Amino acid sequence: MRxxxxxxxxxxxxxxxxxxRSTLILTLVGSAYLSGCAxxxxxxxxxxxxxxxxxxxxxxxxxxxxxxxxxxxxxxxLAEPITPETAARIAIANNPRVQMAYAELGVARADxxxxxxxxxxxxxxxxxxxKAPETDILKYGFGIDLMSLLTLPARRNAAQGGWEAxxxxxxxxxxMVAANARIAMIEFIAANQNLDLMRQANDASQAALVAAEAIxxxxxxxPLDVERERLFAAEMALTLRxxxxxxxxxxxxxxxxxxxxxDQRQSWSAARRLPxxxxxxxxxxxxxxxxxxxxxxxxxxxxxxxxxRAVRSTSGIASLLPGLELSGERERDGIWKRGFGIGxxxxxxxxxxxxxxxxxxxxxxxxxxxxxxxxxxxxxxxSAAAMAEATRxxxxxxxxxxxxLSAQVFTSTQLNFNAMQxxxxxxxxxxxxxxxxxxxxxxxxxxxxIAQANLDLLRQGGRGGSQPLAQVDTTQMPKPAxxx
Numbered sequence: 001m002r003x004x005x006x007x008x009x010x011x012x013x014x015x016x017x018x019x020x021r022s023t024l025i026l027t028l029v030g031s032a033y034l035s036g037c038a039x040x041x042x043x044x045x046x047x048x049x050x051x052x053x054x055x056x057x058x059x060x061x062x063x064x065x066x067x068x069x070x071x072x073x074x075x076x077x078l079a080e081p082i083t084p085e086t087a088a089r090i091a092i093a094n095n096p097r098v099q100m101a102y103a104e105l106g107v108a109r110a111d112x113x114x115x116x117x118x119x120x121x122x123x124x125x126x127x128x129x130x131k132a133p134e135t136d137i138l139k140y141g142f143g144i145d146l147m148s149l150l151t152l153p154a155r156r157n158a159a160q161g162g163w164e165a166x167x168x169x170x171x172x173x174x175x176m177v178a179a180n181a182r183i184a185m186i187e188f189i190a191a192n193q194n195l196d197l198m199r200q201a202n203d204a205s206q207a208a209l210v211a212a213e214a215i216x217x218x219x220x221x222x223p224l225d226v227e228r229e230r231l232f233a234a235e236m237a238l239t240l241r242x243x244x245x246x247x248x249x250x251x252x253x254x255x256x257x258x259x260x261x262x263d264q265r266q267s268w269s270a271a272r273r274l275p276x277x278x279x280x281x282x283x284x285x286x287x288x289x290x291x292x293x294x295x296x297x298x299x300x301x302x303x304x305x306x307x308x309r310a311v312r313s314t315s316g317i318a319s320l321l322p323g324l325e326l327s328g329e330r331e332r333d334g335i336w337k338r339g340f341g342i343g344x345x346x347x348x349x350x351x352x353x354x355x356x357x358x359x360x361x362x363x364x365x366x367x368x369x370x371x372x373x374x375x376x377x378x379x380x381x382x383s384a385a386a387m388a389e390a391t392r393x394x395x396x397x398x399x400x401x402x403x404x405l406s407a408q409v410f411t412s413t414q415l416n417f418n419a420m421q422x423x424x425x426x427x428x429x430x431x432x433x434x435x436x437x438x439x440x441x442x443x444x445x446x447x448x449x450i451a452q453a454n455l456d457l458l459r460q461g462g463r464g465g466s467q468p469l470a471q472v473d474t475t476q477m478p479k480p481a482x483x484x
Contacts, residue, residue, distance in 0.1 A: 040062055040102065040105060052175070055178075058092040060174060077090050077093075078264060084183075084449065087182055087185035087257070088181050094258060095259035101173040108166030116155070116160075121144045123140065123141070124142075124143075125139070135334060137331065144325060150317065154314045155310070158311055160306070161308075169296065172461065172462050175462030177257075179457040183454075185257075186450055189270050189272075190445070192270060194243050194442055194443075198236070201239070201435050205233040206236075209226075212230075228425065228428055276399060277448045278392070282455075284385040287384075288377075288382060292374055294458075296461045296462065298370070302370060305370055308366040312360060312362070319356050321345075324342070324344045325344075326340070380458065384451070388454075391451045395444040405437075413429075
């Protein structure tokens with residue numbers, strides 16, 4: 001290394017040491033923030049985990065599915081017959097979509113850290129060597145992005161709003177994963193119940209056909225009667241095959257919703273029946289306030305409104321004084337010279353009107369989005385509650401009234417047929433009516449529990465099939481610059 005280079009480095013070193021104390025403090029603060037950049041902070045994990053656990057009964061894993069503790073917990077849940085509630089817990093612990101939601105949260109955390117820190121100061125140094133044998137010129141200096149310092153409080157508010165919105169979205173996506181798993185299991189159990197019913201109906205129809213053929217062989221019935229029994233038995237066999245075919249995609253939907261591996265897909269069993277609907281009625285009007293208060297979409301909209309307001313608060317100065325910076329120079333050209341300067345972009349071709357208009361429009365959009373979302377959620381909550389209550393009443397009616405009556409009608413028809421007071425046609429009609437009553441009772445119970453799952457999702461803060469929220473463009477906020 002040449003002596004001139006060594007001299008230049010020695011000259012630069014005191015400059016680094018004389019940076020303002022405030023800049024050094026900000027750098028230390030930045031280091032503290034960045035220490036939490038790799039993973040979600042423990043305190044945030046606890047808050048998010050507690051929210052999900054309160055709603056679903058299971059705390060999500062923030063370390064991925066490879067954790068032995070998570071694997072053991074999932075294995076224990078799969079070892080028992082799975083209920084819809086158990087399915088939701090397994091999905092929270094095991095579905096990779098949950099990990100996707102929290103991986104996106106890590107990206108949002110990085111954006112948050114970018115927003116709460118000022119730009120790093122920049123130093124520069126140069127050695128100019130003249131062609132003629134003269135003294136080398138040494139110059140060095142620093143630059144500080146003044147705009148990032150002036151707008152730091154507002155940028156922190158915007159970053160905080162974006163971070164809160166990201167957390168709310170992650171919670172909403174997690175709740176949706178749990179709801180999908182719960183509904184998939186409800187549909188599978190109902191399909192399994194229908195399959196059991198059709199097996200019983202098929203066995204009964206085959207036994208009735210054997211008896212009808214024996215009676216016909218003895219000459220005690222008309223050919224038309226035995227042909228009708230054969231037709232009914234063939235219909236039951238076909239319906240059984242249809243029920244068996246429907247069970248396969250229903251099981252695969254559960255496998256996907258729970259995030260099960262190839263080894264886990266065939267090892268689980270489900271509860272045999274859906275429980276009866278509760279007797280307690282759903283109070284529709286009491287649901288609305290609960291849904292709006294818990295909604296993660298509303299929380300996201302409020303956070304984005306906070307961010308939009310912060311962006312707007314600095315759009316004026318940021319648009320009129322783009323690139324505002326403070327710089328200092330020290331130069332040796334025979335003698336040492338030093339000085340300070342301020343740089344700013346000149347608004348020659350525009351006065352930042354587009355920046356201000358964009359910030360104002362974004363805030364108006366965020367306000368309107370929040371207002372419309374609260375109205376939509378109120379309507380969705382009333383509709384979901386009304387649907388759950390209506391399906392509850394219909395399921396109870398079919399279970400407690402229509403199903404017993406169909407059994408009584410069939411028994412009476414069977415007795416009258418045995419007494420030769422009714423023909424085979426009436427008996428087959430009674431069989432079909434009883435079978436239809438059983439199938440519709442299962443379907444009505446399934447419909448109620450699906451409606452209840454959708455209502456519970458709203459109450460927990462999620463939203464099925466929600467439209468994407470309007471996003472606030474925080475890129476218009478002055479960001480820390482890489483240099484000056």
